[in-house]
Amino acid sequence: MTVRSAVLRLGDDVELRGVIYRLTALDGDVAMLAVAGEAPVAIKVGSLLADETFRIVGTRPTLRRITGPSMLFDSLPTDVQEKARWMEGHMTEVLDGVPCNAAPGQTAKRTFDVARTSLRQREQAKLAELHELGETMSIGSLQRLRHAYEKKGVLGLVDRRLIRQTPLAGRTDQRVVDAILSVLEANTHQSSGTTDRLMRQVGKQLEAVYGPDIVPLPSRATFHRLIGKLAEGRHATGSARTRRTLAQQPEGPFGAVYPVRPGELMQIDSTALDIAVELDDGVIGRVELTAMVDIATRSIPAAVVRPTTKAVDAALLLARCLTPELMRPGWAQAASMAASALPYRSMKSIDERLAGAAAKPVIVPETIVCDHGKAYLSNTFKSACRSQGISLQPAHPDTPTDKPVIERTLQSIGTLFAQYVTGYLGSSVERRGKNAEHQAVFSLPEIQDLLDEWIVTGWQNRPHDGLRDPFTPSRVLTPNEKYAALLAVSGYVPVPFGAEDYLELMPAETRVINSYGVKIRHRVYDTAELNPFRGQKSGMKALNGMWEVRYDPYDACCVWIRNHHDGGWITAYWRHLSASPQPFGDDIWEYGRQIVAGRGTTSPSEDEIRTAVDNILDKASPPAEPRKRQRKDQRAAARNTAAVTAQRPRPHLDQQQPEHAPAPKPDPAAEPPEEQEVDAAKLAKIIPLKIYDPHKEAETWW
Template identity: 75%
Template sequence: MTASDTSLRIGDEVMFRGVTYRLTGLDGDIALLAVAGESPVVIKLGALFADSSFKVTSARPAERRKLTGQSMLFDSLPPDVQQKTRRLESHITEILDGLPCDATPGQMPNPAYSVRLSLRQRELAKLSELREQGEAVSISSLQRLRLAYEKQGILGLVDQRLIRQTRITGQTDQRVVDTVLSVLEANTGQTSGTMDRLIRQVRKQLDAEHGPGAVPLPSRATLHRLMGRLAEGRHATGSARTRRTLAQQPAGPFGSVYPVRPGELMQIDSTPLDVAVELDDGVIGRVELTAMVDIATRSIPAAVIRPTTKAADAALLLARCVTPELMRPGWARAASMAASALPYRSMKSIDERLAAAAAKPVIMPETIVCDHGKAYLSHAFRNACRSLGVSLQPAHPDTPTDKPVIERTLQSIGTLFAQYVTGYLGSSVERRGRNAQNQAVFSLLEIQDLLDEWIITAWQNRPHEGLRDPFTPSRVLTPNEKYAALLSVSGYVPVPLEAEQYLELLPAETRVINSYGVKIRHRVYDCEDLNPYRGQKSGMKLLRDLWEVRYDTYDASCVWVRNHHDGGWITAYWRQLNATRQPFGEDIWERGRQIASGRGTASPSEQEITQAVDQLLDKASPSPGKRRPGHAKTRRIVARNAAATAARRSRPTDSTGPEPDHVLEAETEPRETAGHLAEVIPLKVYNPQERADEWW
């Protein structure tokens, strides 16, 4: 034990020149060392500490004698008890040190308490003084108070009944306590009930383990108090979801990762948006919000709203992260990057795409943490991350603390944005107003536009508690300010997406190139560029000699076949493209197949499915001044298809090969079939330079 963690005080044992002494007095810089059977040794403290044989053998830490201000427990005592205790402390310290603790500077010690006297003599002198003052104190009580003060500080002088710590379980049998804890643990995954149900389970478990009536139970009121104390913070009778969430928290301290550059660590998740949206022709439905947040800057580089989140939606979030958001008509100038805290000039000199960009950071993800949702563990999302060099880190199952930032961010979007939108439904049924769903006036595209504008104008410029400056903790930074600060250290590298990278974001399947083309989901795709490869093997052993095919889940008009022989991609168009008036995705096609199968056709042909889809679109399409009837599921599917089709950006095509003649003719001169004008969506030629100036 060294002098750095102890202090030399009266009563300590020290080793000096091979003899063990007890420090019996201190007079200035003079120390009195006594040993049984010998005369006391008087020596200066400087000489004592300088001697190489000096060693403290039984010292008490200096903090053992606690100061009054260090105990909030003492400050909580009644004023009269504090006053009595401080007066008693003054007497005890005078015995120990020769001067009371409240002595004035320069005050001379009372000769009766000189440290040259033994501790016994000083105690007897204090006993006589107290008796003269009318306080009946025995020598044993005085010694007990002195020892308690040396051990506990000023709290040792307080009546222990006032500061006694009691068990939260009181005098309840420990077997009852253990059973209550066991029942509360089993209640984590059960449906919430009342306290009486839990008490009944406790009685049954006690009888089953120890025999009927073997363990006496306290009264019902005592059991209620016991259950309330042990269930503190467990939500035993409250929200089941909250109870499960609390049970999933790790027992130890939460781990923390502190990224130092934008994109080093990002988190992604989806949640239902508490807003009723008018999907199509008055069809009211709930939508899902999928967002990605950057941990270093708390920025939201991408967020999309869809009726349901699919792998393609999650994959396209990556493209939106690395692509600038362009200013839109109606947005305030303050929302532009040129008027924001972002280093616009230096970034624009590197990336010309930022010329008319909004104040949203462009972030290239390095590591993304996600949960075990189907959209994030799909091959499409994994391949998208792999193609962009992004490391995907799935969180532990049922452990929301692995991605707390995105969880809290999605909650913040609900409180800071969703609750101010017309048609807000509340976070639960008990918070929902009357006929709240009937107040929905925004379409899916309008809600998406409002969310994009809110993220740029509000979220990115709102001070965030998680972005405090470490050198000036009182200052709270905004996501844009934090991004600008970290950008000066990490730098900015633009990542424009090319056709190859875009196609890597789409879901993929393996198929055979038959004589009639490629068949996916009962649809046949064909073009002249497939002629040299019909019936041929791809040569890719890992793909079992099949051909890799990429497709857009929201547009069934074409697919892209990877040319494993000569490189590049081949764009194959749907053979029934001119038979329908508008493009549709997988949901519409699958619903049409179900309708056709329900008519008695075991295996409907492609043409029959196409006709069913066309009738489906006719039935669900809005008519002026008339609300069309139909199945709610059908209307929701049509609305999802319409919203996805309208929101879809231009896609890349094979720039090396011409488009089919029938498609070109349909673009320039649509033909009439059965008295109706067949509308065909133009298929644009991919231009990388033009693509770099677009937003996703």
């Protein structure tokens, strides 16, 4: 007797008026019936079902197998996989009438034909067949296998003992597990200890919550295994700093921002540089690295090394980001912008300052992300960003994931640059070599020059994994290549940064123009251009009639006074410029003022301060024989050395300097001749930064 199916599917064989057809298509209420050697027949479904001669003679097997391999199944032994596949063929024969591993075109056996037999009849027939093959099981076991296969696929036919998922804590009392997790959570901000300390804390907590001897602790060996499983990735007994950092990760997936033009999003941060440096003659110390990175191109437009980072360092770092890096004597020609992947000719036509520039792009920031350091939240840095229309965005407290790119970039500088420099101290005490600080031979300006050259030559031309092309992931771009690509696509044109814009980034104070000039930090500055304004008010009510004065903390030789009457700036030079035997910056002058004030003088004179400054510089000079120096003196002298040795050119305001003003230094970076501006493809080979011989380099440093 034929069993009529309740469902008509594509591919089913049907009999109509004595002819066997196959249902090949359904178009609305029209069914397409095909038979070999004849044209297909179109008939309405209603008419087909109402015909007395219609019946379904064969149904399309229903695919119930998992379509892809399971990694858990593939990890099982071969004999287990083979038996599961063998049993899968029998289960699919019970369900569909034809085994899944049957040959193409194979028809169902009469005892398993789904059109003629019920599921119960097929199960009994399969049970008898398995008994003949030596596989003994009950009808209930066969049905459980069928249900497991329908739910999990071939993995349901495997012995569950082989794929059983055991709890992470095994059979340990859940109250003990909860106490361990609570102690691990409280251990996040504690000093690192041993597992035995954690075990004692868990025992005390169980006693406080449930009472003494109510919840027994597992054995010491079992507890150590539990900590190994429950505290995996927490660094419960490892680095406390790493443990705190992991606890600060936000829950859920990390968000990401994808800037599409240079300067759209930049990040700034400071870190200790793992290099021992000669802060002054013979004094060894560590320095801080402050850098800014562009997220879109991964370029480092500015990075400075200072003994300590101050607010003015962050502001001047912004100024360096907006001005080109000039080629210096001794740099390879491959480090020039003319020989790089940057569009030198088109950029030079916009900004003539790029003539003779190094291969580091000029990037105008739009948004800068920083942490809550005093240098970045100071009024000096905020004013500098506000003057250039830059949005300053502080990161969330204790959330390093808000600025991950600069964090990783600073680490990369340590691994790609710092570890190759003589005097490398290692990232931690356990990584430090013996007497590593005694190997320092480079001074602070020399380290700054090495870092600048490495950024131009190494970093900007090094393929960066964060600059992969999403459409061709195998291709990795360099920061310069990414900048050149975005320059053409985003329509980004950096506007030349003028001298007045540079002065806007300098610290500002308000002063009165006296008959003797302008006094800042007990230093008197004067020039003949101040003659019409001596004793006069500026007319600015917001400034109480005083004059706005800009000064460079690393260059005490001159200041710039805003001309509120006629516009522009007036450059005034220090009155004792020719009397001071050595140049120095604002830090060394301020420290000298503090020394004199500490002697009981309430208002020290300028001459007294200048004398104290000379004494400090004498202490920092090479002694005839070794002597001990105060740490504060060393730091002040070191900042002064960094200031006066690595000064950048002062902004040119198109005015004549007085006779006592120092002559400007010639620019060592001359514009390359036209014949040297060859195609970038011919100069694609970049000379990498060599490993320096410290003693040889110290003798031949220019």
